[in-house]
Amino acid sequence: MAKFEVMVGNKAVAYAAKLARVKFVSAFPITPQTTIVQYLAEMMANGELDADYVNMEGELSCQSSAMTAATTVRSFTATSGPGLLYMHHPMHMTTWARLPLVMAVVHRSTKGMQPDHMDTMSQRDTGWLMFECQNSQELLDTGIMSFKIAEDERVRLPTIFMGDGYILSYTSEPVEIPAQEEVDAFLPPYKRPYPMFPEEAEEAMKLMGQMWNPFVDPQNVWKQQQEAAMNAKTVIKEVSSEFEKWFGRSYGNGLVEEYKCENVDAAVVAMGTIASTAKTAIDQLQRDGKKVGLVAIKSFKPFPDDDFQRIGAEVKALGVIDRNVSTGTLGGITFTEIRHSLYDLDERPKTLNFHAGLRGKEVRVEDIKRMAEKTLKAARGENVTPLVEWA
Amino acid sequence: MMSKPVPLSKLDEKEFILPANSACQGCAGSIVARIVSKVIGKDMVRQEVACCGPAFGNITQPVFYGEVFEGAGAMMTGFARAFNKLGRDDIRVTGIIGDGGTIDIGFQGLSASAERNEDMLWVCYDNEAYMNTGGQRSSATTKYAETTTTPVGEFSRGKKERKKPLPILVGVHRVPYMATASVAYPEDFIGKLQYAKPVKGFRFIQVSAPCPTGWRFDPMYSVKVAKEMVLSGLWPLYEVVEGGLRITYKPKELKPVKDVLRSQGRFRHITDEEVDEIQAEVDGFWARLLEKDGGPLF
Numbered sequence: 001m002a003k004f005e006v007m008v009g010n011k012a013v014a015y016a017a018k019l020a021r022v023k024f025v026s027a028f029p030i031t032p033q034t035t036i037v038q039y040l041a042e043m044m045a046n047g048e049l050d051a052d053y054v055n056m057e058g059e060l061s062c063q064s065s066a067m068t069a070a071t072t073v074r075s076f077t078a079t080s081g082p083g084l085l086y087m088h089h090p091m092h093m094t095t096w097a098r099l100p101l102v103m104a105v106v107h108r109s110t111k112g113m114q115p116d117h118m119d120t121m122s123q124r125d126t127g128w129l130m131f132e133c134q135n136s137q138e139l140l141d142t143g144i145m146s147f148k149i150a151e152d153e154r155v156r157l158p159t160i161f162m163g164d165g166y167i168l169s170y171t172s173e174p175v176e177i178p179a180q181e182e183v184d185a186f187l188p189p190y191k192r193p194y195p196m197f198p199e200e201a202e203e204a205m206k207l208m209g210q211m212w213n214p215f216v217d218p219q220n221v222w223k224q225q226q227e228a229a230m231n232a233k234t235v236i237k238e239v240s241s242e243f244e245k246w247f248g249r250s251y252g253n254g255l256v257e258e259y260k261c262e263n264v265d266a267a268v269v270a271m272g273t274i275a276s277t278a279k280t281a282i283d284q285l286q287r288d289g290k291k292v293g294l295v296a297i298k299s300f301k302p303f304p305d306d307d308f309q310r311i312g313a314e315v316k317a318l319g320v321i322d323r324n325v326s327t328g329t330l331g332g333i334t335f336t337e338i339r340h341s342l343y344d345l346d347e348r349p350k351t352l353n354f355h356a357g358l359r360g361k362e363v364r365v366e367d368i369k370r371m372a373e374k375t376l377k378a379a380r381g382e383n384v385t386p387l388v389e390w391a
Numbered sequence: 392m393m394s395k396p397v398p399l400s401k402l403d404e405k406e407f408i409l410p411a412n413s414a415c416q417g418c419a420g421s422i423v424a425r426i427v428s429k430v431i432g433k434d435m436v437r438q439e440v441a442c443c444g445p446a447f448g449n450i451t452q453p454v455f456y457g458e459v460f461e462g463a464g465a466m467m468t469g470f471a472r473a474f475n476k477l478g479r480d481d482i483r484v485t486g487i488i489g490d491g492g493t494i495d496i497g498f499q500g501l502s503a504s505a506e507r508n509e510d511m512l513w514v515c516y517d518n519e520a521y522m523n524t525g526g527q528r529s530s531a532t533t534k535y536a537e538t539t540t541t542p543v544g545e546f547s548r549g550k551k552e553r554k555k556p557l558p559i560l561v562g563v564h565r566v567p568y569m570a571t572a573s574v575a576y577p578e579d580f581i582g583k584l585q586y587a588k589p590v591k592g593f594r595f596i597q598v599s600a601p602c603p604t605g606w607r608f609d610p611m612y613s614v615k616v617a618k619e620m621v622l623s624g625l626w627p628l629y630e631v632v633e634g635g636l637r638i639t640y641k642p643k644e645l646k647p648v649k650d651v652l653r654s655q656g657r658f659r660h661i662t663d664e665e666v667d668e669i670q671a672e673v674d675g676f677w678a679r680l681l682e683k684d685g686g687p688l689f
Contacts, residue, residue, distance in 0.1 A: 023476050024469070052472045057503035061465035064500075068438075068455055068469030073476055075469075093458045196453050196470075198433055198482055204453035211456070 002178050002247075009168030012136040012175050013078065013104045014039035016143020016161075018049045019183040020102075023073035023190070025053045026062040031113065032165035033080040033106040063087035063094070063103075070099040070158075074147065074190035077101070080165060081108030084119045088126065094158045095127030095225055099193060100150035103128075104143065105162040106169045107272070114360020115165040117271065117323040120300070121333050127225045129155070129232055130301040133163040134251075134276035136175050141249055144178070148187050148239050154231040156193060164273040166360070178247050186246045229302045236299055252296065255304035258311065260286055261293035266317040266349075266379040268372050271297045271334060274321055274356065274363050281368035292372045297334060305341035312342040317350040319375030321368070321391075323357040331388045350378040356391040367391055393637055394570065394586035394630060396578035402429050407450050414447035417610025419600035419617060421447035422574040423516040424487055428452065430584040431512070434483040436474070438467045440497065442489030443523045463488045464500025467511040475510060483512060483588060490517045490531035493597075494557050501595075505564035508592040514584075515595070518602035519554070526605035530555040533625075534672075535665050536657045538605070543660045553672070561595045562631035562688045568594040570630035570639070574601075575618035579628055579639055599626045607656025619651035624677045625669075629684075636688045638680055648673055 007015075013036045017025065027037035043049040052069075056062045059079050066077040067090055079087060084105055094101055107115040110122060120130055131146060133139045142161040150159040163169070195203040210216065217223075233255060240254030251257050257275075260282050261267055270278050275296035282294045295311055295318075297304065312318065322332020329336060335353040342348045354371050357363045371391060378384045407428035414421045420443050428435065428450045437450060440457035448454075457466055463486050471484045493501055493515040504511060520538050521527040528538040528550050537549040562569045568587045572580035580598065587594040601617050603610040620626040621640065625648055628640040649666050652658040 024473055026469075052476045054468060054472060054507070056465065056468075057499060057506075060459075060461065061468070061500055061503065064459050064462035064465035065469035065472070068466040069473040071455070071470070072473035075473070090459045090462055093462075096458065097455070196436060196455070197479065198436055198452060201433075201452050205451055208454060208456070 002176050004174050004176050006172050006174050007136065008035070008170050008172050009136040009139050009163055010035040010106065010170070011039050012140040013143055014043065015177055016140045017076045018043050019178060019180060020074060020144055020147045020187055022076040023051050024066060024069035024075040025051050026056045026066045026077045027053065028056050028059050028062045028079070028083065030059070030080045030083040032108060032169040033078050033083065033104070035169070036078045036104060036106070059083040059086040060090060063090040066101050066103070067094045067097065067099055070101040071194070071196045072192055075101050076103070078104040078106070080106045081110055081119045085110060085122060088123060091123060091126040091128060096221060098156045099158060100156050101158040102143070102146045102150055103158070103160050105160050106165045107162060108165045109359045112359045115167060116358045116360065120160060120162055121324045124301070124333070127157060127229065128301065129157050129159040129229065129299070131159065131161045131299055132271045132297060133161060133168070134273060134296065136168055136173050137249070138251055139163050139168065140175055140177070141243065141247065142251070144183060144187060145239050145243050149232060149235055151190065152235045155228050155235050157225065157228050157232065167273045182246055186243065232302050233304070233306070251298050253307070255299040256307045257296040257298050259294040259296065261295065261311070263291065264293040264315060265291045266319065266372070266375045267293045267295050267311065267315050268319045268321065268368060268375060269295045269297065269334065269338065270321040271300065271323065274323060274368070277363060277365060278368045281365045281372060284365070285369060285372055290372070290376060292376055300334070303337050303341070305337070308338050308341040309345060312345055312349050313347070315349050315379070317352065317375045317379035319352045319354065319371050321354045321356050321371060325355055325358065335388070352378055352384060353388040354391040355389070363391070393632060394582040394639065397581040397585055398578055399581070402581065403432065405432070407432055407452060409449040409451065412447045412449050414443065415604045415610070417603040417613040418443070418447055419574045419602065419613045420444070420516045420518060423514065423598050423600055424448045424450060426577060426580055427485065427487055427514050427584060430581055431483050431485050431588060434481060435485045436470060436482050438463055438470065438484065438486040440488055440492040441523070442492055443518070444487055444489065446523070448487055460492055461496040462500060463492050463497045463513070464504035467513070468504055468507070468509045471510040480510070484510065485512045485514065487514050487516065489523070490515060490519060491521050491529045494531045494555055495529050501561070502564065505561055505566050505593045505595070508566065510591055512587055512594045515597045516600040517597055518600045518605060520602070520605050522602045522605045531557070534669065535661050537660065538657070548665070549660065558597050559688070562636070565634045566593040566595060567591070568630070568632055570596045571599070571626065571628055572596050573599040573617045573621050573626055573628060575614050575621060576628060576640060583630060605657070608654055612654070616651065616654060619646065619654070622646045623648045623651050624673045625651065627677060627680055629680060631688050634687050636680070636683045636686065638684045645673070645677060
């Protein structure tokens with residue numbers, strides 16, 4: 001039986017790992033991630049979770065050990081901000097080795113303690129899948145789904161599920177904990193992704209031979225990862241609807257969540273807790289008769305470009321909120337990705353961009369309402385400058 | 392408990408290393424790989440990191456290639472923990488790692504794995520520089536050696552600093568097993584590997600592996616140079632078992648270091664005073680080892 005408990009976001013993350021029956025956890029403290037591994041340590045101390053838990057000497061080693069452990073057992077690690085940057089080097093190896101490791105990232109700025117999305121954005125091209133969460137329930141649910149998506153044979157890529165630090169990590173709200181038997185039925189036991197045991201030497205050597213075969217196109221490593229990441233879009237949708245059947249909850253189609261987007265002229269686009277704040281802003285605006293909805297990006301990698309093409313054909317303007325910046329390029333990272341997705345449309349909507357919430361700067365309902373109003377103005381064909389602004 | 396020398400003839404004839412490789416002529420590292428693979432054999436899962444290993448280590452056991460140069464300790468931790476979790480503690484997680492990946496960039500992971508007493512066998516083949524990238528100085532390089540990043544010139548005498556005393560550093564972690572070995576003394580090396588193989592926990596062997604390419608001597612003399620290093624005290628053979636030190640090969644009298652230094656192009660420039668300085672260093676260290684022999688390391 002599922003049960004409810006009031007818990008902080010970090011505990012919800014720990015529950016996800018526990019319910020997935022992870023067998024290896026590598027831990028290293030960094031605010032605001034630390035209590036995840038503390039909760040897991042408690043769960044193991046109480047006999048609720050049977051896993052090997054290792055206190056590593058740094059995040060680089062956390063990532064490296066969880067990577068090799070994932071050749072054999074379901075593995076998990078977690079980090080934040082600068083810790084994630086320290087993992088960057090082995091993260092590329094984890095995708096090269098195609099190991100379905102799952103990691104939780106509690107967003108922390110790379111320049112300060114407060115949250116923004118620069119930590120995961122800095123890992124954008126490592127080849128990891130990345131799923132954003134808006135609340136603690138979504139963290140728990142997405143964590144469980146992440147294992148299933150990552151381990152799917154059509155995907156087999158390491159996966160990050162993530163949420164904003166402090167706003168989620170240390171804030172309590174009621175969370176439904178699914179029953180273990182139901183999670184077991186939803187998420188099958190871990191399958192070793194390839195031969196690594198000594199008695200499998202012959203098979204393993206063949207794989208190594210392929211890896212280093214000079215007659216194979218050297219670009220294949222990336223090409224295959226790209227195919228897998230693109231395949232993931234289908235798998236994410238499947239897993240999302242299967243999860244809904246089992247547990248009665250879903251987050252859009254798993255790639256984007258469209259909130260009150262029927263018959264709207266414009267939509268605000270956001271990720272993470274800004275999207276959850278935006279829901280209140282949209283409620284208030286629609287109550288006042290404003291025809292503006294919300295699109296929450298659920299999957300950042302793979303990027304839901306098909307969904308944005310569909311949505312872009314239906315609205316006249318999109319106001320994109322980016323909790324990040326790619327300096328030297330006009331506009332934030334999801335703004336750039338969305339404009340890229342929209343390019344092939346015959347009639348493209350106007351696109352506006354707002355840098356907001358960097359280094360933990362608060363993004364309030366009123367801020368989002370103002371952004372939405374500006375987007376509506378653009379939808380009416382009025383002049384709205386600047387195109388990209390710092391909110 | 393201690394290791395006992397094992398003659399080469401006692402080793403299984405089966406080879407776990409393919410007969411051809413792309414190592415340099417006279418590569419002592421490939422001797423290390425061959426001996427380790429014969430002793431650990433079919434129980435081995437190997438970790439590799441950036442080093443000459445990919446050139447000579449064509450061992451027919453599963454291997455995880457480590458793009459992560461600094462990650463040997465952590466990656467072997469992941470393997471050992473995961474295998475043990477599945478009840479596969481018969482698998483011997485083995486690293487054949489160069490001196491850079493052990494003593495420099497890999498040092499944090501080495502020390503941490505030793506501290507946690509992870510179940511792994513870490514064999515460092517020490518060629519005293521980053522030989523795979525063309526012979527750059529490492530902290531394992533001997534003082535005054537010329538490397539491509541410590542060239543000798545009007546204002547430079549080669550490497551300025553002493554070699555990092557890694558075996559002692561690992562020994563003071565009080566790991567189950569720590570030893571030095573040399574390709575010139577395979578019986579001693581095999582004995583140490585056979586002792587270490589079944590031991591649970593962290594085991595470390597640092598093997599002297601002279602590099603003709605980087606040290607600049609005729610490739611036919613790799614084993615001879617290694618032997619002279621042992622006989623002169625430049626590379627003492629000893630082991631530390633749970634904190635207790637034992638010299639495993641004791642020459643009656645040490646040969647002067649001068650000849651073995653002078654036989655290598657990398658020391659061609661050194662003066663008699665510089666030789667004397669190294670000699671004093673070696674004599675001092677040997678005297679301390681003799682003092683500690685049969686007793687605790689610290």
